Amino acid sequence: MEHIVIIGNGISGVTAARHIRKLSDKKITIVSAETDYFFSRTALMYVYMGHMKFEHTQPYENWFWKKNRIELKKGYVQSIENKNKTLHFSDGETLNYDKLIIATGSKPNKFGWPGQDLEGVMGMYHKQDLENLEKYAPNNKFCKRAVIVGGGLIGIELAEMLSSRGIPVTFLVRETSFWNGVLPEGESQMINRHIKNHHIDLRLSTNLKEIKADEAGKVNSIIIQETGEEIACDVVGLTAGVSPNIDFIKDSEIEIGRGVKVNRYLETNIPDVYAIGDCAEQHEAIGQRRPIEAVWYTGRMMGETLAQTICGNRIQYKPGHWFNSAKFFDIEYQTYGWVFSKPRENEAHFHWKHTDDTKCITVCYDTKTNEFLGINTFGIRMRHDVFDKWLTEKRNVDFVMQNLSKANFDPEFYKHYEQDILNTFNKNFIIA
Amino acid sequence: MATIQRNMSLTGDASNQLNAFQKIGTAIGLGGIVLLIFSLFKDFQDKVLWLSIALIAITGGILLFAKGLYSNKLEGIKNHGVWFKSISSRGFWGWVAGISLTGFYVILYFYEGLLGANPNGNTGLIGLFDPLSKFLSGNPASQWFVYGTLYTVAILAFGIKFIWKYKHNRYEQLRTVSVMFFQTAFAFIIPELMARLNSDTFSLPYNDLKNMWPLNYYAFDGWRVDQFINAGNIGLAFLIFGILTVFVISPFLTYKYGKRWYCSWVCGCGGLAETAGDSFRQLSDKSVFAWKVERWVIHSVLVFSVVMTTAVISTYLGYDSEKYWLTKDKFLIGVALFLGLLFAIIWYFKKEELKKDARYGAIGYLVIVIALIGIHYFSGTANNKIFIFEAVGLRSFYGFLIGSIFSGVIGTGFYPILGNRVWCRMGCPMAGILGLQQRLFSKFRITTNGGQCISCGNCSTYCEMGIDVRSYAQKGENIVRASCVGCGICSAVCPRGVLKLENGPLEGRIDGNQILLGNDVDLMDLINKS
Ligand SMILES: Cc1cc2nc3c(=O)[nH]c(=O)nc-3n(C[C@H](O)[C@H](O)[C@H](O)COP(=O)(O)OP(=O)(O)OC[C@H]3O[C@@H](n4cnc5c(N)ncnc54)[C@H](O)[C@@H]3O)c2cc1C
Numbered sequence: 001m002e003h004i005v006i007i008g009n010g011i012s013g014v015t016a017a018r019h020i021r022k023l024s025d026k027k028i029t030i031v032s033a034e035t036d037y038f039f040s041r042t043a044l045m046y047v048y049m050g051h052m053k054f055e056h057t058q059p060y061e062n063w064f065w066k067k068n069r070i071e072l073k074k075g076y077v078q079s080i081e082n083k084n085k086t087l088h089f090s091d092g093e094t095l096n097y098d099k100l101i102i103a104t105g106s107k108p109n110k111f112g113w114p115g116q117d118l119e120g121v122m123g124m125y126h127k128q129d130l131e132n133l134e135k136y137a138p139n140n141k142f143c144k145r146a147v148i149v150g151g152g153l154i155g156i157e158l159a160e161m162l163s164s165r166g167i168p169v170t171f172l173v174r175e176t177s178f179w180n181g182v183l184p185e186g187e188s189q190m191i192n193r194h195i196k197n198h199h200i201d202l203r204l205s206t207n208l209k210e211i212k213a214d215e216a217g218k219v220n221s222i223i224i225q226e227t228g229e230e231i232a233c234d235v236v237g238l239t240a241g242v243s244p245n246i247d248f249i250k251d252s253e254i255e256i257g258r259g260v261k262v263n264r265y266l267e268t269n270i271p272d273v274y275a276i277g278d279c280a281e282q283h284e285a286i287g288q289r290r291p292i293e294a295v296w297y298t299g300r301m302m303g304e305t306l307a308q309t310i311c312g313n314r315i316q317y318k319p320g321h322w323f324n325s326a327k328f329f330d331i332e333y334q335t336y337g338w339v340f341s342k343p344r345e346n347e348a349h350f351h352w353k354h355t356d357d358t359k360c361i362t363v364c365y366d367t368k369t370n371e372f373l374g375i376n377t378f379g380i381r382m383r384h385d386v387f388d389k390w391l392t393e394k395r396n397v398d399f400v401m402q403n404l405s406k407a408n409f410d411p412e413f414y415k416h417y418e419q420d421i422l423n424t425f426n427k428n429f430i431i432a
Numbered sequence: 433m434a435t436i437q438r439n440m441s442l443t444g445d446a447s448n449q450l451n452a453f454q455k456i457g458t459a460i461g462l463g464g465i466v467l468l469i470f471s472l473f474k475d476f477q478d479k480v481l482w483l484s485i486a487l488i489a490i491t492g493g494i495l496l497f498a499k500g501l502y503s504n505k506l507e508g509i510k511n512h513g514v515w516f517k518s519i520s521s522r523g524f525w526g527w528v529a530g531i532s533l534t535g536f537y538v539i540l541y542f543y544e545g546l547l548g549a550n551p552n553g554n555t556g557l558i559g560l561f562d563p564l565s566k567f568l569s570g571n572p573a574s575q576w577f578v579y580g581t582l583y584t585v586a587i588l589a590f591g592i593k594f595i596w597k598y599k600h601n602r603y604e605q606l607r608t609v610s611v612m613f614f615q616t617a618f619a620f621i622i623p624e625l626m627a628r629l630n631s632d633t634f635s636l637p638y639n640d641l642k643n644m645w646p647l648n649y650y651a652f653d654g655w656r657v658d659q660f661i662n663a664g665n666i667g668l669a670f671l672i673f674g675i676l677t678v679f680v681i682s683p684f685l686t687y688k689y690g691k692r693w694y695c696s697w698v699c700g701c702g703g704l705a706e707t708a709g710d711s712f713r714q715l716s717d718k719s720v721f722a723w724k725v726e727r728w729v730i731h732s733v734l735v736f737s738v739v740m741t742t743a744v745i746s747t748y749l750g751y752d753s754e755k756y757w758l759t760k761d762k763f764l765i766g767v768a769l770f771l772g773l774l775f776a777i778i779w780y781f782k783k784e785e786l787k788k789d790a791r792y793g794a795i796g797y798l799v800i801v802i803a804l805i806g807i808h809y810f811s812g813t814a815n816n817k818i819f820i821f822e823a824v825g826l827r828s829f830y831g832f833l834i835g836s837i838f839s840g841v842i843g844t845g846f847y848p849i850l851g852n853r854v855w856c857r858m859g860c861p862m863a864g865i866l867g868l869q870q871r872l873f874s875k876f877r878i879t880t881n882g883g884q885c886i887s888c889g890n891c892s893t894y895c896e897m898g899i900d901v902r903s904y905a906q907k908g909e910n911i912v913r914a915s916c917v918g919c920g921i922c923s924a925v926c927p928r929g930v931l932k933l934e935n936g937p938l939e940g941r942i943d944g945n946q947i948l949l950g951n952d953v954d955l956m957d958l959i960n961k962s
């Protein structure tokens with residue numbers, strides 16, 4: 001029986017395993033150094049905030065794996081020997097495979113800041129980071145202030161986490177406005193204000209110079225690059241993005257760039273070795289996507305796709321229309337299609353914002369053809385399947401604006417804003 | 433009642449300590465309860481004054497507590513620290529609250545004398561409520577009046593707290609206003625006022641119009657039916673309305689909106705669970721095992737309640753045959769035919785959906801029919817026995833086991849241990865019927881939003897019915913579960929906007945996807961079609 005070994009029990013590895021099981025009788029082993037069972041990484045924040053216990057983040061009950069004959073092995077893979085298809089673990093054990101799937105995810109970026117490895121300095125990615133945070137920031141008596149470095153999705157989640165325990169947070173963001181490399185200006189500004197409404201000390205256009213320690217080697221302040229200001233703190237969160245977690249592969253023959261290099265079939269340069277999820281890097285970006293896509297959904301899609309290939313139906317990874325979502329404190333965000341932070345050539349944005357400053361949308365369309373290209377929505381839930389269909393049908397922007405209520409996904413009895421949005425849109429167009 | 437909202441966090445976490453408002457609120461609320469307890473031992477002189485003080489203190493305490501908790505927060509989900517607070521995570525205070533509540537129910541159901549109930553003039557706690565009861569109905573209070581008053585106060589005060597908590601969510605607010613209204617008007621005030629109309633020549637049973645059979649297991653008891661019939665046209669109208677709600681109005685509303693129209697918009701048990709019980713919703717068991725237990729228990733209770741009601745009705749039809757146009761035999765045959773027809777219809781239209789469940793349905797049906805035959809042959813008019821039980825005995829056994837122990841002692845007393853909807857999930861025969869209908873013939877479903885689920889688990893954790901909502905959402909499958917009461921909390925707490933409660937067409941209501949939206953369209957076609 002062919003033995004499929006998967007390194008990594010995150011969403012991509014587990015999705016691949018589940019689908020391989022559905023399609024075949026192969027022997028499947030999932031290896032992970034992090035936890036015994038699959039959990040939802042995106043839910044780590046809710047454990048610290050007390051919304052859930054860790055076991056609630058596990059999407060399958062513990063009997064699931066045995067019942068589906070998926071073997072789980074806890075251990076850290078130190079190296080891969082391709083010639084005789086063997087994995088070497090840090091404790092000296094070995095494991096043979098017939099086909100290998102690398103799904104090792106990411107690790108937090110560190111940019112060589114002085115003091116970045118001190119006690120009390122941490123990323124927010126693995127379960128161990130959570131345990132660390134619980135240790136150094138259990139409450140606001142023990143941790144008088146925390147500084148977060150890096151204004152992305154994980155940074156804002158960490159800010160929400162800490163503030164849920166009443167810990168004062170200083171949030172250093174390199175950009176001139178929160179996440180404005182991705183979000184258009186109006187949205188980004190609205191989120192700035194929302195962050196401040198939650199009593200976060202948001203510092204825009206601000207970089208970290210160094211992290212300083214007390215005698216015991218634990219962080220006790222940071223210095224800001226631009227002003228030289230020193231901020232006393234007990235915890236520093238480094239959330240300046242993530243990069244593929246592939247250090248242990250460097251000495252093998254598997255080709256790597258920033259991530260494990262794969263073709264459209266998710267195959268590496270070595271036969272029978274594949275890579276999926278956060279750690280995979282496409283030779284060439286697919287459409288407007290990035291070569292490395294470090295989001296939950298793409299990990300899942302790669303898992304679904306690769307299971308086909310492994311079970312004899314060799315197919316390309318061909319993701320559909322882009323979509324994503326996040327939540328900034330109390331404001332939910334969804335996106336369908338492409339809306340870049342600044343309209344590109346032949347593109348224009350239409351922006352609408354509610355007066356309560358917690359809801360807005362941005363629609364991107366082609367100025368030549370009027371084709372609808374994408375939408376960002378904040379504080380209003382919208383339907384994935386409707387936008388997916390409109391994008392496939394290449395609807396024009398007028399159609400989308402007129403039919404926006406068909407895409408509304410807010411709970412019943414919520415106030416609707418489509419008419420207001422349409423009026424604003426029509427007014428803008430007459431002026432333009 | 434459950435005003436004990438103190439906190440003993442595991443980590444000694446400062447952010448979960450109570451602020452000034454919460455502390456004062458807790459003190460005032462507990463003060464009100466202490467007054468009530470005090471009245472057990474010493475009769476107050478000015479009852480009106482002291483009862484008012486006690487009730488206002490309890491209400492005011494809860495409201496102050498809520499103000500401290502929510503008033504200066506931005507709109508959004510308020511679940512910070514739920515699993516750190518000992519009251520809401522089965523910690524020390526959770527157990528204290530659970531044991532106190534359970535004790536209260538045991539005394540209420542079985543030792544009302546301790547509360548001061550006395551046919552020759554109430555004393556103690558019940559005596560304290562006499563003035564209010566006399567004001568409303570003209571009669572002295574009973575333990576049920578005391579309970580009803582506290583129950584209503586709890587729904588109103590915790591209802592306001594809940595509305596505050598969900599200040600951004602109109603669905604939650606409207607349905608809470610609705611249960612607050614139905615509890616106050618239909619369950620509390622109107623029955624008392626109806627009692628006022630009663631005289632020696634005219635009497636109607638106390639009647640909570642929204643409390644239908646089989647939740648109201650004595651709805652068709654002989655004395656009630658007699659009273660209705662004797663009360664002339666008005667009584668008959670009530671009786672017909674009662675029958676219509678069970679067989680016409682309820683099925684129609686459930687078809688259009690799902691069982692939520694009752695369970696989380698109207699019902700009193702649901703009302704208490706959603707308001708006073710809201711802090712405990714996360715404690716329900718989500719395992720597949722619990723789901724199996726749930727299905728066996730709730731459907732057994734349903735079968736039991738159908739048999740019991742049939743037996744009770746057939747008994748009085750039997751010995752009072754000249755009074756009713758319906759004879760016992762006609763009635764039994766009628767019930768058998770009705771259930772047979774119902775089962776045949778379900779079988780014919782829904783064979784696909786039912787699959788394995790059909791077997792259990794068949795078993796339930798079989799049990800009922802055998803019981804009906806049993807009632808026919810073995811219950812001679814001489815001793816009215818069904819097999820070995822007397823019908824009346826069966827009724828009081830049901831009343832004791834289901835009506836008191838299950839719905840009261842376990843159902844509410846165990847809120848802080850088993851979650852706020854154990855009764856609704858495991859024991860309520862009404863929920864059983866509505867649930868079957870919701871699963872098979874209803875437009876209601878919870879739609880999942882394409883591929884947006886991140887499997888975080890908030891929805892499952894906060895589902896009070898113990899439904900593993902995530903297991904559907906992450907498959908892109910709509911949630912169509914018999915037990916879902918449509919509280920809408922899963923949708924509210926989802927951080928990615930994945931869930932929406934909707935009434936829509938029956939077609940494609942349950943379809944799931946192997947490959948979720950967002951992936952290769954050809955692959956989706958290939959897998960999902962095959
Ligand atoms: C706090 C946070 C919030 C997020 N929120 C969102 C969100 O809202 N939406 C979204 O789309 N994405 C979100 N993401 C990103 C998303 O979680 C990741 O894209 C996704 O989890 C990646 O899955 P994966 O299966 O590729 O890898 P991972 O989930 O990282 O799993 C890889 C596993 O492999 C193990 N491993 C690595 N190397 C070895 C080795 N040598 N030996 C043994 N085991 C090894 C790791 O310990 C890990 O358990 C979030 C990420 C974080 C950290």
Ligand code: SF4
Nearest residue numbers: 895916917919920922
């Ligand atoms: S599934 Fe959702 S709406 Fe239904 S009972 Fe559970 S939480 Fe409430």
Ligand code: SF4
Nearest residue numbers: 885886888889891926
């Ligand atoms: S809360 Fe939403 S995102 Fe989280 S598991 Fe449930 S449906 Fe998925």
